[in-house]
Amino acid sequence: MTICYFTASGNCLYVSRRIGGRLLSIPQLMKQEKIEIEDDAVGIVCPVYAVEMPMMVREFIAKARIVTDYFFLIYTYGMGYGEAFAHVELAARDAGLKLSYINAIQMVDNYLPIFKMQEQIDTLPQKDVEGQIERVRRDLADRKTVTVPITPETMKGIAKYRKRLAEPILRKETAQEYIVNDRCIRCGVCAKVCPADNITVTDKVVFAGRCEVCYACLHNCPRQAIHLKVEASPVRFRNEHVSLDDIIKANE
Secondary structure (H helix, E strand, O other): OEEEEOOOOOHHHHHHHHHOOEEEEHHHHOOOOOOEEEOOOEEEEEEOEOOEOOHHHHHHHHHOEEEOOOEEEEEEEOOOOOOHHHHHHHHHHHOOOOEEEEEEEEOOOOOOOOOOHHHHHHOHHHHOHHHHHHHHHHHHHOOOOOOOOOOHHHHHHHHHHHHHOOHHHHHHHHHOOEEEOOOOOOOOHHHHHOOOOOEEEOOOEEEOOOOOOOOHHHHHOOOOOEEEOOOOOOOOOOOOOOOHHHHHHHHO
16 A cells, blocks of 8 residues: 655654555655556545645646555544545546545644644544544555545535635745744754745745645744744644654655
8 A cells, every 4th residue: 555645744644654554755756757656555645724635735646647446535634624525536536536535534733823723732632533543544454435426516616715715826825924033043944844845044034936835834943933924823733743854854
């Protein structure tokens, strides 16, 4: 089994490790001219961002040549996932893939404009993350199938959503929301953990227009020097089972 993952604060890397198999970083794969993956089972583990997959993951599905009899996707999410399952079904169809299984594991939501991180962290015991992962592991071992019906109402909702969040606008506006304060020592960690190569560090930190809105830079800054103009909490989060070095190796 091969798992391709996208991770910013460690949740998806941890889930990927717990499921097991050959693990491949999507940001690293996307740097290749050609992506070819063949295995008896091939899956993606990624977070829910604004009720769908990260933009890079959607681009990965379109770019990669995946050959498998069992294609699956596992989301991690904090509060909800809306039409996220439908987004995967449509992306798979467009790529000529049959989606065999999809599921979601509730963990910590790292979206700082809305969520108070300490409250998210404090609710972790109630979410039974290990139990959720174990159920997914059993499903995958049994090659369970899950279908995602696509209705006309679903299509209308997705079209409206994508029109509202046009990708170039989203990426540009997000890049303008970051503030780097005087705690910054220009160590370069933010650039190393950014999956989109969107950050350059010289005598200052510069954000380009390719932001994935993953907030890896905010959550992994060792000095907590990066902030948003509007954020609900000063607390930062990284999965307790994943190190900063793990995030760097996945995204550098």
